[in-house]
Amino acid sequence: MYKNFRRDIRWNISRTLNSLAAYIEPELAAIAQAGTWKSEHIIASPQGTRITLSNGKKMLNFCANDYLGLADNKDVINAAKIALDKYGAGSSSSRVICGTQEIHVELEEKIARFHGKEDTILYTSCFAANAGIFNTLLTADDAVISDELNHASIIDGVRLCKAKKYRYKHRDMMDLESKLQESKSARLRLIATDGVFSMDATVAPLPKIIELAQKYNAITFVDDCHATGFFGKTGRGTEDYFGCLGSIDIINSTLGKALGGAIGGYTTSKKEIVSLLRQKSRPYLFSNSMPPVAIAIGSKAMDLIIDSTRFLDCLIINTEHFRNAMIKAGFVISGDNHPICPIILGDAKLATTFADKMIEKGIYVIAFSYPVVPKDEARIRVQISAAHSIEDINHAVIF
Ligand SMILES: Cc1ncc(COP(=O)(O)O)c(C=O)c1O
Numbered sequence: 001m002y003k004n005f006r007r008d009i010r011w012n013i014s015r016t017l018n019s020l021a022a023y024i025e026p027e028l029a030a031i032a033q034a035g036t037w038k039s040e041h042i043i044a045s046p047q048g049t050r051i052t053l054s055n056g057k058k059m060l061n062f063c064a065n066d067y068l069g070l071a072d073n074k075d076v077i078n079a080a081k082i083a084l085d086k087y088g089a090g091s092s093s094s095r096v097i098c099g100t101q102e103i104h105v106e107l108e109e110k111i112a113r114f115h116g117k118e119d120t121i122l123y124t125s126c127f128a129a130n131a132g133i134f135n136t137l138l139t140a141d142d143a144v145i146s147d148e149l150n151h152a153s154i155i156d157g158v159r160l161c162k163a164k165k166y167r168y169k170h171r172d173m174m175d176l177e178s179k180l181q182e183s184k185s186a187r188l189r190l191i192a193t194d195g196v197f198s199m200d201a202t203v204a205p206l207p208k209i210i211e212l213a214q215k216y217n218a219i220t221f222v223d224d225c226h227a228t229g230f231f232g233k234t235g236r237g238t239e240d241y242f243g244c245l246g247s248i249d250i251i252n253s254t255l256g257k258a259l260g261g262a263i264g265g266y267t268t269s270k271k272e273i274v275s276l277l278r279q280k281s282r283p284y285l286f287s288n289s290m291p292p293v294a295i296a297i298g299s300k301a302m303d304l305i306i307d308s309t310r311f312l313d314c315l316i317i318n319t320e321h322f323r324n325a326m327i328k329a330g331f332v333i334s335g336d337n338h339p340i341c342p343i344i345l346g347d348a349k350l351a352t353t354f355a356d357k358m359i360e361k362g363i364y365v366i367a368f369s370y371p372v373v374p375k376d377e378a379r380i381r382v383q384i385s386a387a388h389s390i391e392d393i394n395h396a397v398i399f
Contacts, residue, residue, distance in 0.1 A: 035369070083295065203238060230258045
């Protein structure tokens with residue numbers, strides 16, 4: 001009887017799922033037909049500049065966000081092992097139930113100190129930080145004015161809030177000003193931008209954004225995922241790049257790229273803002289706290305960079321070397337001297353074939369084409385790390 005009952009339930013569920021699958025099938029076919037199918041190479045080694053694929057093929061890796069080479073740094077890995085022994089695998093809880101361990105608080109303080117802000121709140125990712133911030137801080141009486149090419153997580157975060165939404169043309173300060181004028185009846189206005197746009201390696205014009213924010217009494221928000229730890233004179237991000245440290249009101253960033261490459265995100269700002277996020281931000285309140293291992297990785301990464309530019313110095317040398325060598329070899333590279341080096345090839349098929357050939361030769365790079373980037377601007381996005389050697393870079397350029 002019990003067996004029959006179970007079988008019935010499964011049969012019903014699978015019939016419903018079958019009809020959903022029937023709806024999905026043409027969508028999957030369309031993705032494949034459009035040439036935008038995303039497949040995954042399976043890696044059987046730690047992340048680093050040298051990786052081994054599950055088929056045994058060894059590769060020089062040029063597409064990780066491991067800008068400072070800390071993902072396989074021995075000190076970082078040891079700190080993670082110690083944290084695992086001392087604090088266990090995870091808290092089985094959100095921060096406000098029983099998920100706040102002393103290392104969470106220490107890391108929040110460290111990040112606030114690094115950015116020169118009053119307080120920091122950790123999330124399990126920057127995607128979660130972006131999903132939680134706009135809805136918490138802004139009401140229907142407010143306005144959010146967002147660069148049209150902002151990261152998907154900002155776009156989704158903004159969608160979740162009730163504020164009036166404006167989009168300004170990518171890095172177009174005249175358009176931003178016109179949107180600020182249009183939104184003048186709002187109680188509060190918040191300008192939201194990526195610090196560095198990862199597809200083009202271009203930088204948001206922060207000095208002008210700050211000037212406009214002051215003129216129109218707006219709040220500034222920067223997502224600095226592709227800048228924190230490795231961009232600007234001391235690696236403090238886009239503010240640091242423009243020599244205007246401390247001028248951005250709210251910074252969101254990730255621990256999943258330059259800062260050890262594990263997982264985690266945060267908002268750092270004035271203490272009232274962080275306090276309200278702790279009280280109301282849904283991805284913070286209704287989700288597990290960050291695992292101790294990930295906290296220890298981010299924390300050790302912070303220790304390694306907070307007073308030292310050792311890794312940053314290597315990254316700058318490597319980036320300049322790669323960009324100069326590629327330009328000399330006749331390639332066009334987009335961006336503002338950032339370790340993301342988009343090599344513009346134009347034709348989508350050419351970019352895919354080029355990347356496939358590089359992978360065959362043992363150099364792991366990825367091609368991007370429309371709709372991820374504009375039509376006829378297909379590219380290979382190379383990402384340089386402090387852990388690459390000059391020989392690694394020369395080897396990649398020669399191919
Ligand atoms: C600009 C930007 N914001 C947010 C994120 C999300 O970061 P996380 O991986 O910590 O969720 C990314 C990651 O791709 C990003 O590039």
